[in-house]
Amino acid sequence: MSPQQIALAVCLAVVAIILVWLSLVMAAAEGAVSRVTRSSLNNLILGFQTDSELSQFSRMKRIDKVHKVQALIVDRHATTGSCAFFRIVCNIVTGVLVAGFVGIFDQPIWVSLAGGFVFALLVAFVSVKSRPRVNGARKPLDIMLKHVNVVSFAAFLTPFARSSRADIKGMSGRDDDLSDDEELEKIQIEQGRAMVDQLVEAGAFDPEISEMLDNVLTLSTTLTREIMVPRTDMICCSTDTSLSSALKLFSRSGFSRIPVIGDDVDDLVGVLYLKDVVRSLAFDASADQDSVGGLARQAVLVPESKPVDDLFHYMQKTRHHLAIVVDEYGGIAGLVTIEDAIEQIVGELEDEHDRIQHEEPQQIGDHTWKLPARTPIADLEELFEIDIDEDDVDTVYGLLTKLLGQVPIVGSSAVTRGLRLTAADAAGRRKKIATIVVEPASLEPGGRGPDADQGTDQHA
Known part of the structure; x- marks a missing residue:
């Protein structure tokens, strides 16, 4: 073989390997682009901006990548179509290059075609074993950030893949584009419910387990305002309440945590814990007339529009069992406990009473x-x-x-x-x-007549 033929064979082999890699990247991007949400990208930018260990150059470089991903998910259909187009082209061109590679060695044409076909089958086998789409679905954010430049280049070269909003409505039957986070989550929840229903029909789960799984899927669409205790039902105490009175209030109400307020409910001071009151009185009996203001702990505030799944993970992570719910104007809307979130999964928690x-x-x-x-x-x-x-x-x-x-x-x-x-x-x-x-009202409390022992009315 001449030096020119050897150089050409090496070039064809290198290009074929690059195209195989590019095909796998495009397949992984196909699985990832439909799973990346705007909220996750916004949180990632916030994380980069507050990371003190990053230099300004590294921070801006990473944020720029996130911005590119944000541009790609504006039209998920177009990005997915571009990745699919390039993946198919790469597979076709790879087979042609291998056929040409074999032909350089003066082999019959049927040998060249067979070589290209066998190599294409080998690439398909590798794709199945490596499962790039599955990896893209498991780690969508990492895949998109890693290969954002390649995917952006593919999208730039395939403007014909972009679809109008009218085309998307016609294909999906919905008014909103799939690029909206809410629509994406809705589709994922519907898919999860369908899978749960199939498992129940197959007898894999009990009906109770099925209901719990279905409740888990609805956590992301249930808002905190739907499970909270409204402000009209809140048991509160004022800052000038004595410790002895607070202890009686704990005993009579049955709660272990009570909000402490000032002039009104919106004047929130903090949250009073039963164990703090008991500890203070146990070690200093003369403190029974002290006010509870000094024992109130800082209250955890959550917006009423917070999804229940986010609320549950937040309270679990911060180890808080009670949070104060605020409305969009900053007023107190109610309170919520971690048990309220649990009830959304397992159903209402009742006791023997x-x-x-x-x-x-x-x-x-x-x-x-x-x-x-x-x-x-x-x-x-x-x-x-x-x-x-x-x-x-x-x-x-x-x-x-x-x-x-x-x-x-x-x-x-x-x-x-x-x-x-x-x-x-x-x-x-x-x-x-x-x-x-x-x-x-003429009877004494408890149904006793006027000749019974004297007693006094109890008021709230």
Whole structure:
């Protein structure tokens, strides 16, 4: 062979190897481009900007790569089409180059064609074993950042792959482009649900497990505002509350963490922990009249629009079991606990006392009734043959709440229309009042007559 033939053979071999590598890169990019979201890229930029270990040159270089990826995912369909086109072209050209390589050695044409065909099969085998698309789907951000220049060059050379919004609507049947993070997540959730349904139909899971898996898939679309305790149901204490009073409030409410407020609910000071109060009183009995303001811990604030899955991971990572929910104007919207997020997966958490909420009214004295908190006011009127005439509340619990002007706790009492309503006990994880004792106001608390031992009304 002449030196020219040897040089040509080497060049063809090198180009063929480069094209095989490029084909694998394009396949990996195909799997990655549909999995990269705008939010992940924005978080990555923020991470680079706050990384003190990076030099200014390295920081700008990495941010520039992220910007290129952001440009590519604006039209995912076009980028995916460009990668697919170049992958196919690379495979075709690789077979042609190998056929030409074999032909340099003065082999018959059928040998050259067979060599190109066998090499193409070998490349296909390598693609199957290496699974570039799977790797791209597993690590989409890393793949796109690593090969962003190659993918950008492929997209630049294939302007015909770009599709109009009308074409995308016609193909997908949706108004929004797939490049929107919400639409991408929606598709992934639908795919996950379909997979769960198939596994359930095949008998792989119990129905309860299937429901839990389905609940997990909906965490990203459920917002914190949907699971929080609204501000109207929050049990709070003021900064000037004494430690002894706070301890009683913990005992009566059943909670171990209570928000501390100033002038109103929006004037949040912090969160008071039961263990802090107990520790202070255990080591200094004379501190029972000290205010709780000094013991309040800094509250964790979360927006009401935060997805529940992000909320759960955040609270798990920071080891906080309670967070204060704020609205878009900075006001207090409510509070949320990590148990609220768990309930979205496993269902409502009930204890042995929760059955009280579903019991029927029970007469415990001559003129005294123990009513479930959800008892309609109409039933109360029928029992005592009176007309309460409250249009803005429907249940006995709502009536007591309105009379008190705040959320009732165990022992809270109020009088209306000659009847005394007293919160008897609480149930459930949120310690909501389960039963309310109703009796004539002329009787002593607990249904005792005027000749009984003297007692005092308890108020919230």
